[in-house]
Amino acid sequence: MSTQASPASGASETVPVASAGVSDRWEKWGDRLNPLVVKEVRQGLRTRVFWVCFGLLLLSCLVLSLIAYVNTQGTSYSREGRTYFFSFFVCLGLVHFGVIPFNAYRSLAREREDETWSLLLLTGLGPRRILGGKVTSFLVQAALYASAVGPFLLFSYFLNGIDLPTILMVLLLGGAWLVFLTFASVCAATLADGRMGRAFVRFALVAALVVTFFQTLTFIFVMTEGRGRGFSFDRDFFLGMSAGLWLLLSDGWLLFEAAVARLSLVTENYTRHPRRVLVGQALLTFLGVTAVWWFLDRDKDVAGIAGILGGLHLIFTGLFTVSDVDGQSRPLRAGTRPWSLFRPGALRGFRLAVLLLLGWAAGCAGLLWASDVSAESVRMGMALVALALYGIIYLSVALLLGRMPKSGRFASPAAVRLLFVAAGALGAGVPPLLSVFLGLEAGDELINLLNPVVGTVNFGRYDWNDPSGLRMPPELLLCVGLVALLCAFAADRVLVRREREAHAP
Amino acid sequence: MSLLEVKGLRRDYGALRAVDDVTFSLEAGGILGFIGPNGAGKSTTLRILATLDVPTAGEVLLDGKSLVDAPDQARPLLGYMPDRYGTYDDVTVREFLDFFARAYGLKGAQRRQRVDSVMEFTGLIPLAEKLTTELSKGMRQRVALGRTLLHDPRLLLLDEPADGLDPRARIELRELLRALADQGKAVIISSHILTELAEICDSCVIIEQGRLLAQGRVEDLLRSGADASQVVELVVRLAAGAEGEAMGARAERLLLEQPRVKDVTREAGALRVRLELEQGSGPMQAEAAAAALLATLVAQGLPVCAFSPRERNLEDAFMTVTKGRVA
Numbered sequence: 001m002s003t004q005a006s007p008a009s010g011a012s013e014t015v016p017v018a019s020a021g022v023s024d025r026w027e028k029w030g031d032r033l034n035p036l037v038v039k040e041v042r043q044g045l046r047t048r049v050f051w052v053c054f055g056l057l058l059l060s061c062l063v064l065s066l067i068a069y070v071n072t073q074g075t076s077y078s079r080e081g082r083t084y085f086f087s088f089f090v091c092l093g094l095v096h097f098g099v100i101p102f103n104a105y106r107s108l109a110r111e112r113e114d115e116t117w118s119l120l121l122l123t124g125l126g127p128r129r130i131l132g133g134k135v136t137s138f139l140v141q142a143a144l145y146a147s148a149v150g151p152f153l154l155f156s157y158f159l160n161g162i163d164l165p166t167i168l169m170v171l172l173l174g175g176a177w178l179v180f181l182t183f184a185s186v187c188a189a190t191l192a193d194g195r196m197g198r199a200f201v202r203f204a205l206v207a208a209l210v211v212t213f214f215q216t217l218t219f220i221f222v223m224t225e226g227r228g229r230g231f232s233f234d235r236d237f238f239l240g241m242s243a244g245l246w247l248l249l250s251d252g253w254l255l256f257e258a259a260v261a262r263l264s265l266v267t268e269n270y271t272r273h274p275r276r277v278l279v280g281q282a283l284l285t286f287l288g289v290t291a292v293w294w295f296l297d298r299d300k301d302v303a304g305i306a307g308i309l310g311g312l313h314l315i316f317t318g319l320f321t322v323s324d325v326d327g328q329s330r331p332l333r334a335g336t337r338p339w340s341l342f343r344p345g346a347l348r349g350f351r352l353a354v355l356l357l358l359g360w361a362a363g364c365a366g367l368l369w370a371s372d373v374s375a376e377s378v379r380m381g382m383a384l385v386a387l388a389l390y391g392i393i394y395l396s397v398a399l400l401l402g403r404m405p406k407s408g409r410f411a412s413p414a415a416v417r418l419l420f421v422a423a424g425a426l427g428a429g430v431p432p433l434l435s436v437f438l439g440l441e442a443g444d445e446l447i448n449l450l451n452p453v454v455g456t457v458n459f460g461r462y463d464w465n466d467p468s469g470l471r472m473p474p475e476l477l478l479c480v481g482l483v484a485l486l487c488a489f490a491a492d493r494v495l496v497r498r499e500r501e502a503h504a505p
Numbered sequence: 506m507s508l509l510e511v512k513g514l515r516r517d518y519g520a521l522r523a524v525d526d527v528t529f530s531l532e533a534g535g536i537l538g539f540i541g542p543n544g545a546g547k548s549t550t551l552r553i554l555a556t557l558d559v560p561t562a563g564e565v566l567l568d569g570k571s572l573v574d575a576p577d578q579a580r581p582l583l584g585y586m587p588d589r590y591g592t593y594d595d596v597t598v599r600e601f602l603d604f605f606a607r608a609y610g611l612k613g614a615q616r617r618q619r620v621d622s623v624m625e626f627t628g629l630i631p632l633a634e635k636l637t638t639e640l641s642k643g644m645r646q647r648v649a650l651g652r653t654l655l656h657d658p659r660l661l662l663l664d665e666p667a668d669g670l671d672p673r674a675r676i677e678l679r680e681l682l683r684a685l686a687d688q689g690k691a692v693i694i695s696s697h698i699l700t701e702l703a704e705i706c707d708s709c710v711i712i713e714q715g716r717l718l719a720q721g722r723v724e725d726l727l728r729s730g731a732d733a734s735q736v737v738e739l740v741v742r743l744a745a746g747a748e749g750e751a752m753g754a755r756a757e758r759l760l761l762e763q764p765r766v767k768d769v770t771r772e773a774g775a776l777r778v779r780l781e782l783e784q785g786s787g788p789m790q791a792e793a794a795a796a797a798l799l800a801t802l803v804a805q806g807l808p809v810c811a812f813s814p815r816e817r818n819l820e821d822a823f824m825t826v827t828k829g830r831v832a
Binding site for chain 1: 519555556557558559573574575576577580581583585587589591592593594595596600604605607608609610612613616652656
């Protein structure tokens, strides 16, 4: 008995030479494909879910087109296309925004539950290729569903009432949304390890998919109806759409890399790609914001809005980078330098998050300053700098609460994230209550100085009673900055200590 | 040089020490049984050896290369079969193996040949076009073993491979593993079914609470345990008859009156007698004590139809060295 390969059977010798050449080419082409794509598509096409959905989709589109045919038969000039286009899109949306993302989630979740995931990792495929193959296979299935609805969507164009740019715009947005939802679902499947956690994630995902399904359809309906009533694809629309598409694309990519990192083995440099994507996203977005700001005659609102939204985004993503585990595996330690911010470990994640928040706030404040030096620019600038400082304070507080105690009971990544939410909620909720209790205005400047919500609003608010128009003097921002510095320093030292302990022999 | 060397392996999960200073080695072609109660640290050790986890301290060398520092280089040399076989729905046996062969980077004709060869070795050819979900547990276990062999690894790590298998499937698995060892592959098996391990393995490692309690060749483990306690166990079977129960009770009383008999228990229609000898006694003294006991029983008119020493097995050695604690 031997596991050594026996000589190939003579089956291939009986195949004619020409067809053997073709099959060889197919085989070579197949060998280049990601094995996961081959397996998942093959598996997916065998499931009952696929054929039931495909059949129902085709049937419903056929019935709708027959209704459309009957309704428009007698009229010389129909304008029903918009209605039928939307109806066909609803059918496709049910599958694209519901079935595909959920199946992608379920596929990866099962892979983790059954431990086939670790077997795949041992083959040397690597988590990126595995996840990439999974996402691609579900997008291939989505394309197969779309092939069933495509002719009907085109048919709606010939019913009049909808133009090609609108159809293309809807399909573009729908496609981007499908890709984003698939990435997000795959990422959700990596979030929980325990049974309860998995049940919660599944419930949350289903709820989110249902809610976003109706939101997407509402958006598409408003857009197609608006186009019918004379709404044009003007500059603002394209700017908004471009920003939306960029966010979907870059956040989808970030979610994908986060999922890859969560599924990587600890011996791998698992944080390098997600942190690079995060930095790349911040840099490219800032360049985009700068371009739009320049294009719109140095409009300070662009810089102000981008500063606040970007700051919130960086605080949210920073929560995940700072709550990484302490230290890194032995093979990775040798090449790590103080500036190796893309390497694993909460310490480097924290430093990167602080730098990104400060850099983003400084960049957007710089744009505001370059717009003009009016009181409004100063207020907006102070608000977005304050937001970044609050982010640093509360991230540091969560780390201090979770990782300073020697017991390490609240040191896990999930505990640190929960502590951040709890600290943020207390910081936002308690000071206004205290102000009211003391007989002051709920948004009192001093009591709410460290309130992440009211404080940010106060720094950006116009004060009619003050000749400068500033409700909060810049000195108070310095105070917040000082607190942020102290908190960040303390958190950094705690993380340094914990890393030393984790690396101790 | 050993194919696998494990030195001072330690794994901490916070305050919990799952594996504590475990050291052992394995030659090519050897089969090592990894024994321990639930929670002893067997699966953690196997996961570290499979590069799915990293030790807190210690070193693992596979063919001279560090598994800890260069896991990517070590992975092609090892095959890991977890306690859950990990097969997919809606996939045939051939497709399943073909998928993993692709994942291991095998291409074209080489891949087909390898899949065929593994299916032939594991006896899966008649089931090639069957869905994996339609297979029995024993057959799914073969598919999992086939997957483990696709890239021709030098070290096989099998976590509870015989768990839940029927006797025939166990015997077939034993034959497959023997054949693999004869091909020069080193095999580590963790299992609770100790009688199986005794028949398959050349050597054993017993761990409890993450600590290594005993290791060595199976025969040495059995002998060392017996010598330490100076215990001889005998099985006495009386002829079945109308007064069998009464006769059994009489024999039990009589045996308990004998000087070296420490314990008598009834099991499966026989009496299990435990003799304790003096310090320094050897096989000669044990045989003499047994002969004296038999003479006494026969002299008292008891119908002894079988009288044999009960051979010490791996379960006894396991029970002797472990205390049933978990980490």
